[in-house]
Amino acid sequence: MRDKLDIEATSRTPAVIFDFAGNHLKISGESYPEDVTEFYRPVFDALDEYLGGLGQGSCRFDFELIYLNSSSAKAVMMLMDKLEAAAANGASVDIHWLYDKEDDTMQELGEEFGEDLESAKFHLEKMSV
């Protein structure tokens, strides 16, 4: 299994830093890709592979998104679903949703995602910028 996935941010896509060895996954920045499927496919694939081998282990996923368009919201929901499924299967999963305190839309979106999680632990936090 690979140790990490490291995708640099662009003006339209977030930075993705999955430190699989350290069980710390993070996605940060802005997300409004030209082709949302093309951007997120390798992210989903890497996450599936990692979660498939996680078992009863623990992991932390940080969402530090400034802005995401509506098609990216769907992709984020799919990431949440994968994390929730791993947690339901016995993994200890902590999801941190960090939002800019100046933008309550992103706070609300975080709350909406959090409401659907039962097994994964959800933490809603202000960004410390």
Added chain:
Amino acid sequence: MLAGQLMDLRSMLHKQGVIFAYSGYVTEPVLSGVGEALKQKLTIDDADTKTLRSVFAIFVEQMQNIIRYSAEMQLAPPPPASDAGALKEIRYGILTIGREGVDYIVCAGNLVRQTDVERLRERLSKIRDMNKDELKALYKEKLRADPEEGSKGAGLGFMEIARRATQPIEFDFVEVDADYTFFALKATI
């Protein structure tokens, strides 16, 4: 003559409070470029963070609606193999960003097929008449649902626009010919 004509066009936009206007074929790189300029302008205006993000978010959804759904389009030559994700067609639309008093206004217009007008009107009326809580509930429902037939995104764009807007969305239709109607959508922030 030349300067007069262009100045008239500029004056007309100016009188309507328009700061940015784009009319033509819209592509993703156009969205990127105009979007960067829009962010700079909003920063110069000293718009607060929430307003800046909302104007930008609505701009992105409106532009992507034109790119994906405008019924006025031309087929593009086949893209090089290295760019296999490129769209096979380019679509025409108009988008303006302006001010009305303290508000920002983002308007977009494009042709739609006559056969799509009623469905569009129904969807938009429903979204326009919803309060924030109802919009939130519908957004969550659609986020979980499979995209509707003919949708190329998540089918959430209009709801994202309505949620980010500070006033109810406005929309209108003008029949062009037997096949097409011009559709306009206005969001106030």
